[in-house]
Amino acid sequence: MSLVGTAEAFARPFYDAPERAYHTAAHVQSLIRALGGRGVLTPELELAAWGHDLIYDPRAADNEERSADVFGAWLTAQGAGEDVQTQVRDLILATRHTTPPTTRAAALFVDADLGILGADPDAFDAYDRAIRAEYAHVPEDVYREGRSAVLRGFLNRQRLFFTAEFAALDAPARVNLRRALERLA
Secondary structure (H helix, E strand, O other): OOHHHHHHHHHHHHHOOOOOOOOOHHHHHHHHHHHHHOOOOOHHHHHHHHHOOOOOOOOOOOHHHHHHHHHHHHHHHOOOOHHHHHHHHHHHHHOOOOOOOOOHHHHHHHHHHOHHHHOOHHHHHHHHHHHHHHOOOOOHHHHHHHHHHHHHHHHOOOOOOOOOOOHHHHHHHHHHHHHHHHHHO
C-alpha cells in the first residue's frame, strides 16, 4: 500500500468521530477531488489533506498545530523523508488561514480547503449547517457573533482565492458569504 493509502487508513478514525459534521473524510475527499480535478494534486498535497484536520476540537485554537504534530509523528514512523515531512507540516499549518500562503503548493491547498465557500448554494448551506452542528455547545448569540466575524473576515479579503485554478470561485463565494451573514444578522 502506498504512503497516501496508508495515510487514509490512519486518518479515517479521526475523521469518523461522531461529533464531526463537516470536518469529516468527505471534506478531505472533496479537497483531494478539487486539487485532482484541476490537475495539481501531488502526493504531498494529498498527504496534507488527510492530515490537516486530524485534530478538530471547536473549543481549541491549536487544531492545525496538533494535527501537524500527530500526522508528522505518523509520517516519521512510516519512514517519510524529512523533505516530505516538512512540506506536509507547512501545508497543514497553512490551513490556519491567518496569513497568506507563501508557496504555490500552500496557496493551492488553502484554496482547496476554502473551496466550499464558492460551492453551489445548497452545498454551501449544508456546510454552514454542519459548522453550526460542530459548534452546538456555543450559545446562539455567541455563535452568531463569532461566526459573523469569521465570515466577514473572509468577505473583506481583497482576494479569497490565491491561485488561477480556484479564482472562479471568488464571485460565488462572496454571494454565499453575504447570504450567510444575512442569516446571522
